[in-house]
Amino acid sequence: MKSCLVVDDSRVVRKVARKILEELSFACTEAEDGKQALEQCMAHMPDAILLDWNMPVMNGIDFLRRLRETAGGDAPKVVFCTTENDLAHIQEALSAGANEYIMKPFDSDIIQTKFAQVGLL
């Protein structure tokens, strides 16, 4: 079973995403911000990370840059999932090492096809 870390400061979004991912047979863990996510990744690298952009303490893009510098941190497939929906943000995410990008609102179809495209399904 593949693992996915869901990083979002909204409990509701985490719950919705978790439900979709569990239906796709992922074992899910959650983090409320980038700092928590980074700590979890140091302890155990997940196969996938669904990542919000705007969060308190440490935002998604800072987390991603730190993750990619960490030993083993190039392994997880990172899929952004954010309300930031302009080209500039998308390009910034891709150059920071994101594998895919979802613009909220999302549904299970979008998550499924994006995860399939990066080879997680």
Add this chain to the structure above:
Amino acid sequence: MRVEDFDMFSTLLKQRSGLVLTRDKAYLLESRLMPVARKWNMKGLDELATTVRTRKDEALLRDITEAMTTNESSFFRDQKPFDQFRQLVLPKLMAARATKRTIRIWSAACSSGQEAYSLAMILNDEAAKLAGWRVEIVGTDISAEMVERSKAGVYTQFEVQRGLPITMLVKHFKQNGDKWQISPQLRQMASFREWNLLGDLSPLGQFDIVFCRNVLIYFDGPTKGKVLEAIARQMPQDGVLYLGGAETVLGITEKFKPVDGQRGLYSLGGFIP
């Protein structure tokens, strides 16, 4: 809706678009035709039915037909057929047409154009190999509205996330508010025309590759056979036909044969993988 009205509408739709509606789909007919009745300032479906019976207004009949067609589509729908196109079909046909250097592709019942543009994106990736070639993509749909949408190439945020890898979005689309428009370069690679699959297909010319996916499922057996045989007449022996995952030619026509080991791919017999 009264049974005789339902039967009248379903006969009309069968004649005009091949759509087969069984009586358990009455709810679908009602929900899709209510907006048409409103558009024509009618009180409801009774008045719509009466009008259709008494006055054969072509614009009204067209609105009814369009309202009932299904326009579901997404970029790189089902993915597999597109991998197959890139890795097998395109190289094979290029080898077979090395002197002519022309390939024509048809997206039949193209809806809002995602299939045609998915193919354009693949061809764009393969541009180096295709230098000096003329590759034409033609999309057709029974709905004038869908043809216009296809030509415009403008999609919602939701649509560009269905099947389209983010790198392709960045590479080929321009953002305009909450809409995304496909680049002029890709739009130039495809042309779109309003066309009824039940009509005469010969003016469209010959096609080496035909995508006709998830269209036949709406037709009854004889109509499926008729359409497939008409498509066959527009194709060379080594051309290929793509059908949807739930569709087959078996028991419908002898013209097309499944291509060995390639699911969803059919040919008149001359395409050897």
